[in-house]
Amino acid sequence: MSWPSSTDLLAPLAPWFDRVRRDLPWRVADLDGPHPDPYAVLVSELMLQQTQVATVVPYFTRWMERFPTALSLAEAREDTVHKAWEGLGYYRRARFLKAAAGSVAAEGWPGDLEGLTGLPGLGPYTAAAVGSIAFQWPTPALDGNAFRVLARLLLIEGDPKDQAAELRTWLAPALQRHGPSRMTQALMELGATACLPSPACGRCPLADRCGAHLAGRTGDIPPVAKRTKQTAVALWLVAIEAEGHLLLHAPAAKGLLAGLWRWPTVDATEPPLQPITHSPWPITAWPGWTQVYTHRREAVSPLHLRLEARFPLSAGLRWVPRGHLSDLPLGRRDQRLRDLLDTPGQVPLEAPDPAALIQILSEK
Numbered sequence: 179m180s181w182p183s184s185t186d187l188l189a190p191l192a193p194w195f196d197r198v199r200r201d202l203p204w205r206v207a208d209l210d211g212p213h214p215d216p217y218a219v220l221v222s223e224l225m226l227q228q229t230q231v232a233t234v235v236p237y238f239t240r241w242m243e244r245f246p247t248a249l250s251l252a253e254a255r256e257d258t259v260h261k262a263w264e265g266l267g268y269y270r271r272a273r274f275l276k277a278a279a280g281s282v283a284a285e286g287w288p289g290d291l292e293g294l295t296g297l298p299g300l301g302p303y304t305a306a307a308v309g310s311i312a313f314q315w316p317t318p319a320l321d322g323n324a325f326r327v328l329a330r331l332l333l334i335e336g337d338p339k340d341q342a343a344e345l346r347t348w349l350a351p352a353l354q355r356h357g358p359s360r361m362t363q364a365l366m367e368l369g370a371t372a373c374l375p376s377p378a379c380g381r382c383p384l385a386d387r388c389g390a391h392l393a394g395r396t397g398d399i400p401p402v403a404k405r406t407k408q409t410a411v412a413l414w415l416v417a418i419e420a421e422g423h424l425l426l427h428a429p430a431a432k433g434l435l436a437g438l439w440r441w442p443t444v445d446a447t448e449p450p451l452q453p454i455t456h457s458p459w460p461i462t463a464w465p466g467w468t469q470v471y472t473h474r475r476e477a478v479s480p481l482h483l484r485l486e487a488r489f490p491l492s493a494g495l496r497w498v499p500r501g502h503l504s505d506l507p508l509g510r511r512d513q514r515l516r517d518l519l520d521t522p523g524q525v526p527l528e529a530p531d532p533a534a535l536i537q538i539l540s541e542k
């Protein structure tokens with residue numbers, strides 16, 4: 179590895195960032211001292227994992243009004259926390275944030291990177307970002323954006339993540355010289371606004387020294403990661419209503435969807451379909467959509483079935499009063515059906531057999 183000194187190579191980044199930095203609610207004017215509210219940095223970093231800045235800003239503002247301190251978050255009910263997170267996706271982050279806040283409220287902030295990495299939900303990247311932005315520790319935070327910038331700048335062949343340890347060692351002196359908080363945020367900003375997958379090198383402060391730009395290789399450095407293989411499924415997403423109640427799955431305690439209420443789903447390729455003229459109960463439908471997750475694509479067909487009476491349920495299902503629906507945390511897909519319930523639907527041409535549905539959902 180014969181990379182030039184990071185303090186010299188990255189020097190233009192600091193004044194550039196001071197000039198172009200976006201005004202974000204978790205950013206403070208003074209980037210040379212410790213952040214006055216490390217909890218705000220923790221919240222912003224957890225929210226920014228997997229989510230765009232523009233989406234995070236209103237959530238962050240509401241969150242800080244609702245849970246202004248680590249203690250207030252630690253003491254909040256889990257349902258309330260999930261509800262405040264509703265729409266941001268990747269709900270594990272909300273649970274991690276609450277757990278991390280509990281640890282900070284009980285024991286105070288850790289004094290080093292190892293301690294931060296031990297907080298729930300803080301991987302090496304987030305811990306390093308919080309360390310540098312909140313506490314001015316020279317702990318380089320490498321996420322996908324930073325790896326892309328550095329791979330191009332240093333003309334790294336292959337996957338730059340394979341050289342994560344070397345890159346951290348290389349970056350640390352630049353953080354020490356130009357300010358950990360400033361340099362960490364400058365790298366993030368460059369990756370988010372100029373060094374995009376299709377880079378805008380014309381507005382990059384490092385263009386005169388960037389290996390990939392000078393070599394005309396920004397298209398193949400870093401190599402494009404292979405796409406995750408997705409499973410395709412088709413399902414009916416069903417709101418069953420009876421006696422002023424709606425049928426939902428209660429939240430699971432663990433797993434990806436822990437903490438979230440869910441509508442029942444039925445495999446759209448399995449249950450018997452029936453022409454709707456034969457349904458004994460009113461059914462309405464809305465146009466479907468494709469819900470995309472990292473590993474899964476769902477062709478979703480939303481339905482609303484109204485029954486005269488509630489029926490006994492199998493484990494994990496609950497009849498929820500319709501008036502309580504807006505208080506429950508739902509994932510993005512299920513929020514869409516909740517919103518549709520207030521808009522006119524149409525009679526579908528065909529639907530799963532309601533009797534078969536009830537059979538599936540009722541007590542064995």
Ligand code: SF4
Pocket residue numbers: 327330331372373374377378379382383384385386388389390391396
């Ligand atoms: S010159 Fe272009 S490729 Fe190089 S760091 Fe800047 S934006 Fe990225």
